[in-house]
Amino acid sequence: LTSLTTDVGGTTAINGGSVKTTAAQTYNDKVTGNNVTLTSSGGGALTATNGANGFTGTWTLNGGATQLTNTLPTTVVLNTTGATTLTATGQTLTVSGADTSSLTTSAGATSLGTLNVGSANITATGGLTQTGVLTDGGALSVTATGQPITLTQNNAVTGTATLNGAATSFTNVGLPTTVVLNTTGATVLTATGQTLAVSGADTSSLTTSAGATTLGTLGVASAGITATGAVTQTGVLTDGAALTVAAGANPITLTQNNAITGTANLTGAATQLTNTLPTTVVLNTTGATTLTATGQTLTVSGADTSSLTTSAGATTLGTLGVASASITATGAVTQTGVLTDGAALTVVATGQPITLTQNNAITGTANLTGAATSFTNTRPTTVVLNTTGATTLTATGQTLTVSGADTNSLTTSAGATTLGTLGVGSTSITATGAVTQTGALTVSGATGVTATGQAITLSNTGNALTGTVTATGTGITLNNGSTALTAVLTDAGASSLTTTGALTVSGSETGLTTSGAATSFGADNVTGNLSTTTTGGVTQTGPVTVSGTTTLTANTTANQIADLSSPTNNFGGAVSAVPGTGSWAQVLLNNGSNALNLGSITATGTITADTTGQLSGAGPVAAPTVNLASGANVTNLTL
Numbered sequence: 001l002t003s004l005t006t007d008v009g010g011t012t013a014i015n016g017g018s019v020k021t022t023a024a025q026t027y028n029d030k031v032t033g034n035n036v037t038l039t040s041s042g043g044g045a046l047t048a049t050n051g052a053n054g055f056t057g058t059w060t061l062n063g064g065a066t067q068l069t070n071t072l073p074t075t076v077v078l079n080t081t082g083a084t085t086l087t088a089t090g091q092t093l094t095v096s097g098a099d100t101s102s103l104t105t106s107a108g109a110t111s112l113g114t115l116n117v118g119s120a121n122i123t124a125t126g127g128l129t130q131t132g133v134l135t136d137g138g139a140l141s142v143t144a145t146g147q148p149i150t151l152t153q154n155n156a157v158t159g160t161a162t163l164n165g166a167a168t169s170f171t172n173v174g175l176p177t178t179v180v181l182n183t184t185g186a187t188v189l190t191a192t193g194q195t196l197a198v199s200g201a202d203t204s205s206l207t208t209s210a211g212a213t214t215l216g217t218l219g220v221a222s223a224g225i226t227a228t229g230a231v232t233q234t235g236v237l238t239d240g241a242a243l244t245v246a247a248g249a250n251p252i253t254l255t256q257n258n259a260i261t262g263t264a265n266l267t268g269a270a271t272q273l274t275n276t277l278p279t280t281v282v283l284n285t286t287g288a289t290t291l292t293a294t295g296q297t298l299t300v301s302g303a304d305t306s307s308l309t310t311s312a313g314a315t316t317l318g319t320l321g322v323a324s325a326s327i328t329a330t331g332a333v334t335q336t337g338v339l340t341d342g343a344a345l346t347v348v349a350t351g352q353p354i355t356l357t358q359n360n361a362i363t364g365t366a367n368l369t370g371a372a373t374s375f376t377n378t379r380p381t382t383v384v385l386n387t388t389g390a391t392t393l394t395a396t397g398q399t400l401t402v403s404g405a406d407t408n409s410l411t412t413s414a415g416a417t418t419l420g421t422l423g424v425g426s427t428s429i430t431a432t433g434a435v436t437q438t439g440a441l442t443v444s445g446a447t448g449v450t451a452t453g454q455a456i457t458l459s460n461t462g463n464a465l466t467g468t469v470t471a472t473g474t475g476i477t478l479n480n481g482s483t484a485l486t487a488v489l490t491d492a493g494a495s496s497l498t499t500t501g502a503l504t505v506s507g508s509e510t511g512l513t514t515s516g517a518a519t520s521f522g523a524d525n526v527t528g529n530l531s532t533t534t535t536g537g538v539t540q541t542g543p544v545t546v547s548g549t550t551t552l553t554a555n556t557t558a559n560q561i562a563d564l565s566s567p568t569n570n571f572g573g574a575v576s577a578v579p580g581t582g583s584w585a586q587v588l589l590n591n592g593s594n595a596l597n598l599g600s601i602t603a604t605g606t607i608t609a610d611t612t613g614q615l616s617g618a619g620p621v622a623a624p625t626v627n628l629a630s631g632a633n634v635t636n637l638t639l
Contacts, residue, residue: 003044014055025063031055040064043081065101074107078115090125096132110144112151119159128165130155148185163187167204177210181218193228199235213247215254222262231268233258251287270306279312283320295330301337315349317356324364333370335360353389372408381414385422397432403439417451419458426467435473440481443467453492476509485516494528503534506542521564529573533580537561543568549599552577552587559585559604567592567610574599574617577607587623 003023006012014033019025024044031048035057038046043064051069058075061068065082068074074088078097086095088107095105096113103117109126112134119138122128127148134140134151139159142149149165160178161170167185177191181200189198191210198208199216206220212229215237222241225231231245231252239260245252247268255274263280264273270287273279279293283302291300293312300310301318308322314331317339324343327333333347333354344364347354354370365382368375372389381395385404393402395414402412403420410424416433419441426445429435434455440462441447447469449456456473458465464483471478475493478485484501494511497503503514506522511529518536521544529548532538537560538552544564550571554560562577565588576599577587584603589596590610598617601607608627609615615628 033057036060038063045082046080049087060097066099078103092126093124102138109147146184149183152190162200168202181206195229196227212250249286252285255292271304283308297331298329314352351388354387357394373406384420385410399433400431401438409445416454437463441465446470449473455493459498488522500535502536511548534560535582537563539563540566540569542566543570545570545572547572549573550575551599552584553580554578554582554584555580557582559583561586561588563588565590565608565610570594571596573597575601577601577603 001021003021004025006027006029008028010029012027012029012031014036016035018037018039020039022042023040025038025040025046027048030050030052033055037060040046040063046061046063046066049067049069053069054071056072058077060077062079066080066084069087073092075094076086078084078099080099081101083102084099085104086093090108092109093105093107094111094113096115098116100118102119104121106123108124110122110124110128112130114132116135120136121141124144124147128142128144129150130153133153134155136157140157140161142163144165146166149163149168152169152171154173155171156175157172158175160180162180163170164182168183168187171190173192176195178197179189181187181202183202184204186205187202189196189208193211195212196208196210197214197216199218201219203221205222207224209226211227213225213227213231215233217235219238223239224244227247227250230250231247233254233256236256237258242262243260243264245266249269252266252268252271255272258275259277260275261277263282265282266273267284271285271289273281274292278297280299281291283289283304285304286306288307289304291298291310295313297314298310298312299316299318301320303321306323308325311328313329315327315329315333317335319337321340325341326346329349329352332352333349335356335358338358339360341362345362345366347368349370351371354368354373357374357376359378360376361379362377363379365384366375367384369386373387373391376394380399382401383393385391385406387406388408390409391406393400393412397415399416400412400414401418401420403422405423408425410427413430417429417431417435419437421439423442427443428448431451431454435449435451436457437460440460441458442464444466446467447465449471451473453474455475456471457477459477459479461479461481463480465480466483468486468488469478470488472490476489476491476495478487478497480499482500485497485499486504487497489495489507489509491509495509497505497514499516501517503516503519505514506524508525510527512526513531515533519532519534519538521540523542524544526546530546530550533553533555535556543566552562560582562584567590569591571591574597575589577584578600579602585605587601587603587607593612595614596609596611598609598619598621600619601621603623605623606625607621607623610629
């Protein structure tokens with residue numbers, strides 16, 4: 001036949017045979033039959049669209065543009081070259097073969113056999129499955145609303161796959177893969193070794209396995225992304241629960257204004273994640289990692305073998321290992337686990353508290369900017385402060401070097417402690433090693449240094465310790481530059497105090513050397529010798545006990561007064577008052593009931609020596625007026 005056209009109203013029954021034409025076949029009436037082949041050898045159209053058609057078995061269609069409608073379960077094998085439409089409303093449809101143009105189906109549950117099409121548009125009111133590979137040279141559109149889509153053969157779909165269904169599984173191999181989702185069940189996309197671009201929405205979980213993966217605008221209940229290439233995005237990711245990205249040694253770049261509700265588990269190389277919701281991140285990264293949750297809380301844990309940079313609101317560090325870290329927070333910075341940092345740590349939390357009090361292991365310098373700050377480290381520790389609240393640094397048994405500024409109080413507990421250039425409101429230093437400095441120390445309030453059995457050497461001439469300095473150690477050296485110095489000492493070694501301002505000292509020392517302007521002794525016990533050089537005279541407010549010699553030297557200023565006239569004094573060795581570059585006008589000494597031994601004493605006015613004990617000395621004692629105690633036992637005194 002050249003062509004075939006049937007009239008409307010009748011029935012064409014074709015049973016177990018074939019109809020061949022060189023041109024089109026058009027069946028306007030009802031078609032029935034079983035296992036039929038329709039062939040248009042010239043590529044003519046095959047049309048059988050009567051809504052009453054009811055044929056069974058396998059229909060093989062060879063032709064051009066093809067339209068087939070059936071009211072029974074339908075199996076079709078295609079060999080068509082034009083746009084093909086198969087309709088089996090509410091019935092199962094099985095289709096295989098090849099159509100070099102477009103395939104459109106509308107049926108119930110639909111099964112694809114081995115099928116090669118130019119493009120495909122599948123509509124199903126039942127599940128969509130396959131028993132063979134789908135090769136699609138263009139786009140694939142599947143609408144199976146509320147029904148599962150299972151296309152897990154080694155498909156080769158070239159264009160965009162638009163998938164509308166419930167639980168969905170889609171596999172594509174050998175070709176770059178683009179998928180647009182509108183799914184409501186667990187969705188699995190597999191494009192092993194190939195690029196994958198996915199967008200759309202899945203109200204359940206999304207799991208992908210591909211090469212380089214790009215996320216477009218995508219909304220999911222949760223997502224698990226596995227990629228052997230980079231993971232990037234071109235649109236916002238909205239994720240109602242957890243996000244897992246496993247990209248091996250490849251970068252992860254998710255820098256859109258994402259909205260991820262649950263924990264983001266990130267495995268990759270260089271990694272960037274931005275989130276606009278409260279954010280929890282677990283890292284397993286090997287490249288420079290940046291986490292941004294502007295104005296939102298951030299919790300981060302895990303490991304990054306390179307650098308970690310964060311920018312967020314309040315930030316909490318879990319157990320975290322990094323090569324280095326830079327934390328910027330507009331809220332408090334805290335931790336629930338140990339921070340291990342192989343290099344520098346920078347925390348900028350201006351006006352906010354920093355509380356890092358786990359047994360941290362930070363190798364490099366910790367730069368801390370915040371309000372009240374507490375920092376603990378188990379390694380040799382270097383800290384640079386820019387803090388405005390009470391600050392506590394703990395490096396038990398480890399060396400500590402601290403510099404910078406704290407406008408409130410600084411408390412440290414460490415091994416050997418070195419102060420760089422440092423300005424604080426007040427400070428309390430506890431050290432199990434020596435306390436030294438490499439820069440000037442400025443303290444507007446009190447200074448406390450406890451280094452029992454260790455040397456304290458704060459000898460920088462730029463120091464300005466305004467409040468009382470309370471120091472405990474073995475060998476204490478303090479230089480307060482031009483600022484008045486008040487020191488309370490407990491020194492098992494020799495102490496040295498220097499200032500060009502007024503000097504007040506009390507406590508106990510094993511030898512004491514002072515140099516200052518007006519010098520005042522409180523209750524002070526010197527086991528050893530006392531040597532005082534002054535430009536403003538010497539006074540006392542408490543008893544002075546010296547087991548060795550006492551030497552008072554007047555420098556710069558003439559006619560100074562040395563008044564050590566408390567009857568509670570106990571000078572065990574010779575007491576001398578000598579002019580240096582200045583002179584003494586009066587020297588007033590009282591040793592109570594203790595023997596008083598006068599060494600060399602020279603005054604331009606009066607020397608008064610009181611004791612109810614023995615008064616002696618090699619002198620010479622030289623002054624216009626020398627007053628000796630009337631009740632003293634004077635022996636061997638050289639005047």
